[in-house]
Amino acid sequence: MSKGNEGAFIYADESGHSGKEIFKEESPIYYQGAVISVGEIESKVAPIIQRYCTENGLERLHGYELGEEGVNSLCLELLEALDGTQWKFHYTILQKGI
Structure with missing residues (x-):
């Protein structure tokens, strides 16, 4: 691995169709998934x-x-x-x- 690709990387995203209105009542559940990798993917x-x-x-x-x-x-x-x-x-x- 080259020097810039070393370490842990976290690629996260949310779901729940709330967009910028994260506290909107129509979206009572917040989901977040993340891929955590050794090195960039x-x-x-x-x-x-x-x-x-x-x-x-x-x-x-x-x-x-x-x-x-x-x-x-x-x-x-x-x-x-x-x-x-x-x-x-x-x-x-x-x-x-x-």
Whole structure:
């Protein structure tokens, strides 16, 4: 690994369709997933993500726009790309406003 690619990397994203209105009552659950890797993985996954964006006419990927089948295909490709890489997935669920 080159010097700039060493260390732990965290790639996190939220779900729950709350956008900037994170405390919106219509979105009572906050979900966050994170891939934690030893070394960067962006060079492995970025081309796959870009291809899905291009094929679906999207600027950014959102699961609801890909649908269940699209998300499943994407995940399988990402898992294959990460084969041989040290990584873990962390998932957090928070119930808002109790």
